[in-house]
Amino acid sequence: MTRTANLDHAYQLARERYESLGVDVDAALDRLKTIPISLHCWQGDDVSGFEGTGAELGSGLAVTGNYPGRARTPDELRRDLEMAYSLIPGTHRLNLHASYGEFSGAVDRDQVSPEHFRGWIDWGKQQGVKLDFNPTYFSHPKADDGFTLSHGDPGIRQFWIDHGIACRNIAAEMGKAQQSPCVNNIWVPDGYKDMPASRKLPRARLAESLDAIFAETLDPACVLDAVECKLFGIGSESYVVGSHEFYLGYAISRQKLLCLDAGHFHPTEVISDKISSVLMYVPELLLHVSRGVRWDSDHVVTFTDELQAIMQEIVRGDFIDRVHIGLDFFDASINRVAAWAIGTRNAVKAMLVALLEPTERLQKFECEGDFTSRLALMEELKSMPFAAVWDQYCESMGVPVGIEWLEKVKAYETAVQSVRESEPV
Incomplete structure (x- = not known):
């Protein structure tokens, strides 16, 4: 499997897990893009x-x-910001x-x-x-x-x-x-x-x-x-x-x-x-x-x-x-x-x-006084595979997945930032 295929496979599995709780993952990602x-x-x-x-x-x-x-x-600050934005979905x-x-x-x-x-x-x-x-x-x-x-x-x-x-x-x-x-x-x-x-x-x-x-x-x-x-x-x-x-x-x-x-x-x-x-x-x-x-x-x-x-x-x-x-x-x-x-x-x-929370479901439990189910679901959410959704989001937005962004920063530091120490303003 290619890396892209692996990411997509992990995302589909995560999507199914979230859908079982009533969460529309695609809608969550679409909303995230607007924030x-x-x-x-x-x-x-x-x-x-x-x-x-x-x-x-x-x-x-x-x-x-x-x-x-x-x-x-x-100009140096703007260049650094452009580098930072390129790493953030x-x-x-x-x-x-x-x-x-x-x-x-x-x-x-x-x-x-x-x-x-x-x-x-x-x-x-x-x-x-x-x-x-x-x-x-x-x-x-x-x-x-x-x-x-x-x-x-x-x-x-x-x-x-x-x-x-x-x-x-x-x-x-x-x-x-x-x-x-x-x-x-x-x-x-x-x-x-x-x-x-x-x-x-x-x-x-x-x-x-x-x-x-x-x-x-x-x-x-x-x-x-x-x-x-x-x-x-x-x-x-x-x-x-x-x-x-x-x-x-x-x-x-x-x-x-x-x-x-x-x-x-x-x-x-x-x-x-x-x-x-x-x-x-x-x-x-x-x-x-x-x-x-x-x-x-x-x-x-x-x-x-x-x-x-x-x-x-x-x-x-x-x-x-x-x-x-x-x-x-x-x-x-x-x-x-x-x-x-x-x-x-x-x-x-x-x-x-x-x-990625099933907010309506959690709040329904609360309104019904079912605090047992509220707590149980909140705790279950902590081990849900959100990382697979995050990785897919980064991939789809064209930014580094996982720790890959660090290598780009290291290369930028070597080529651009470290040179400033010896260059006049």
């Missing part, structure tokens, strides 16, 4: 960006490792930060414009990759004290408001050009290392600043506004202005998207448990799928129980059209293209497993 994951640009260059200021990362962010081959220019998006524009000279954050991202917009059209966006509220002199939109200085606060307004306009231009809404997500690092004397005042200022940013009504067919909460960060261990409760209330009262980051909560909390509750009150959700180890460490996404639970909640709640899935991790200790491939393939695989 994009938004890859994050900052994995490719260790969150350095292209402003050329030499500013340190800071603001509660840290990247560890010095693996060779980091992208140093927009499906059509996916790209999540850009404002610091990744193409700047010919010194351009401060309050002056960024769509023209600084024209190269990315054109590249996205050529590659069939739609873009999402984020203002960059870190790695800047006006954020050195840990405060931006909630700053006590009205001038500094206005600077960051203007940055937010500029970024919404950039996102709207991206969405218009790609004929798909660009999700524009706001996260700020604001907070205190030690106990504050007032928790109220910075939060009042943050709400006022956000209202100023969102004052202009923009076409939701072009841009969707999201706000992102966090429990704590480096330098904001005792108090984060933009807490979960703050942004949950803000998103509900202003009907914005709420961004839930898998690493932004207490280690015993999981975002899978929050999805159905939040979507009762906000129009849509943005997820930053990450993996925290002891804290918000943004490790590469692996095929964990929580990753699977996130995707199960999206499918079981019929939330696919109301949830935007993005990734957020940065690991400089391994090959950066491999990190994208590992994390994104795992996210897509977990979504496939969720789509």
Whole structure:
């Protein structure tokens, strides 16, 4: 038997097993093709960006490792992304930060414009990759004290408001050009290392600043506004202005998207448990799928129980059209293209497993109070041959099957990434 024949034989056997449970495998694969994951640009260059200021990362962010081959220019980053996309089945998006524009000279954050991202917009059209966006509220002199939109200085606060307004306009231009809404997500690092004397005042200022940013009504067919909460960060261990409760209330009262980051909560909390509750009150959700180890460490996404639970909640709640899935991790200790491939393939695989559930049957057991059958079927699903379906999906989408993708990354590292160490920018 040829490899293709072996894959097809294994797939047909798996298909029969799933059909015996009432699962239409072909329909699941067709649905999977329509669900994009938004890859994050900052994995490719260790969150350095292209402003050329030499500013340190800071603001509660840290990247560890010095693996060779980091992208140093927009063209190098785009080339690395193209390599990553070639290893991942499906059509996916790209999540850009404002610091990744193409700047010919010194351009401060309050002056960024769509023209600084024209190269990315054109590249996205050529590659069939739609873009999402984020203002960059870190790695800047006006954020050195840990405060931006909630700053006590009205001038500094206005600077960051203007940055937010500029970024919404950039996102709207991206969405218009790609004929798909660009999700524009706001996260700020604001907070205190030690106990504050007032928790109220910075939060009042943050709400006022956000209202100023969102004052202009923009076409939701072009841009969707999201706000992102966090429990704590480096330098904001005792108090984060933009807490979960703050942004949950803000998103509900202003009907914005709420961004839930898998690493932004207490280690015993999981975002899978929050999805159905939040979507009762906000129009849509943005997820930053990450993996925290002891804290918000943004490790590469692996095929964990929580990753699977996130995707199960999206499918079981019929939330696919109301949830935007993005990734957020940065690991400089391994090959950066491999990190994208590992994390994104795992996210897509977990979504496939969720789509292969007999959801109606499980929920029927639950409604009937037959918890024995519910548990039995949930446990049986864990040993179902989803890997054969996954392999067939990768083969049909023209991407490497199994670990074959790693050899392609190794060859790319030798031919392209390793050469950067000796070449000038």
